[in-house]
Amino acid sequence: MIAQFAIRLICGMSLVWWLAPRKQITDGFFRIQMLIVLGLAVLAALLGFEPLRETGETSPSEADVLLGSVTDTWLCTATAVVAFFGSIAWALGRRRLGTSCIAAVTGLSLVLLIGPAWPPSPISSAHLLLVITSELATALLLGAAMVSMLLGHWYLTATGMSLAPLWRLNTVFGIATLLRIVLATTGLWLVDKLPGTDYHVTLLALRWLVGLLGPLVVVGMVWRILKYRNTQAATGVLYTGVLLTVTGELAATLLSRELSLPV
Numbered sequence: 001m002i003a004q005f006a007i008r009l010i011c012g013m014s015l016v017w018w019l020a021p022r023k024q025i026t027d028g029f030f031r032i033q034m035l036i037v038l039g040l041a042v043l044a045a046l047l048g049f050e051p052l053r054e055t056g057e058t059s060p061s062e063a064d065v066l067l068g069s070v071t072d073t074w075l076c077t078a079t080a081v082v083a084f085f086g087s088i089a090w091a092l093g094r095r096r097l098g099t100s101c102i103a104a105v106t107g108l109s110l111v112l113l114i115g116p117a118w119p120p121s122p123i124s125s126a127h128l129l130l131v132i133t134s135e136l137a138t139a140l141l142l143g144a145a146m147v148s149m150l151l152g153h154w155y156l157t158a159t160g161m162s163l164a165p166l167w168r169l170n171t172v173f174g175i176a177t178l179l180r181i182v183l184a185t186t187g188l189w190l191v192d193k194l195p196g197t198d199y200h201v202t203l204l205a206l207r208w209l210v211g212l213l214g215p216l217v218v219v220g221m222v223w224r225i226l227k228y229r230n231t232q233a234a235t236g237v238l239y240t241g242v243l244l245t246v247t248g249e250l251a252a253t254l255l256s257r258e259l260s261l262p263v
Contacts, residue, residue, distance in 0.1 A: 001253060003048035003076075004116070005142075006040040008135070008249075010079065011109035012143020013037065017102050019172050020147070025165050027090045029154045030098060033147070034087035037105060038080050044112075045076035072112060079108045113139055127261075130186060134262035137180045138249055144173040145215065145238065145245045148222075152235030166234065167226060173241065174219040181212050184252070187263040195258070203251045207263065211248010215241050 013033065022030070048069060086101030113135055123131075148169040155161060184207070194200065218241035225234045255263050 003044040006044040007112045008139045009142050010037050010040050011113045012139035013147050014106040016143045016147040021165050024162050026158045027093050031087050031090040034083045038083040041076045041080035045073050048072050075112050134183045137183050141176040141180050144176045145242045148173050149238035149242050152231055152238050155231040170222045177215045184263050187261045191259050203255050206251035207248050210244050214244035
């Protein structure tokens with residue numbers, strides 16, 4: 001699960017970079033972002049590999065899983081290498097090369113995100129579309145929360161930078177939350193019967209109250225705070241938003257595994 005979340009975060013962060021007004025953000029911010037992606041990619045590469053059993057023998061299905069794990073490990077390694085060179089490019093102020101590295105990270109992370117989400121057994125096109133769209137929305141939500149919070153911190157260094165990028169990313173955060181609410185509602189509507197145990201009720205409460213409604217409150221608070229140009233207060237609230245989204249998506253992942261539908 002940790003490797004899966006690392007990949008979601010890499011993909012989400014790279015998608016948010018494309019939505020941010022990069023010309024209004026100093027180069028150093030993207031250098032730090034690339035280093036964060038480097039660390040996440042290495043973490044995913046180390047945790048995503050599943051070794052052979054002690055007997056050394058595998059069934060055909062287990063061999064497919066192992067092959068996929070090895071492929072994902074190499075893709076994570078490639079992402080880490082690209083992020084390393086991307087950090088150098090942004091440190092040197094080579095924006096065109098840095099943007100190319102952003103494109104490469106986005107492409108690799110999309111393959112890593114969507115590949116494992118593809119179900120092994122045949123399902124309907126609508127179900128498959130819901131699964132893939134939910135993965136992308138989850139990545140975008142996590143990425144928007146994280147990049148917004150880190151950008152808020154960056155204003156402590158780049159004090160003369162315009163507030164427009166933070167306004168934009170807070171808007172992206174809000175839109176991503178609304179999109180995730182729509183998809184989670186669709187998933188719940190498709191579930192035949194929700195389990196009524198205390199465990200599942202707790203997960204549902206964490207998923208909706210903490211992971212979906214909470215971020216909406218955060219977006220509204222940041223919007224009001226930025227009217228007073230107080231980036232430090234906005235950053236503190238966005239930090240809470242990161243905790244809320246991670247908690248909510250962890251609960252959603254546990255629920256989705258049991259319900260076989262993204263919620």
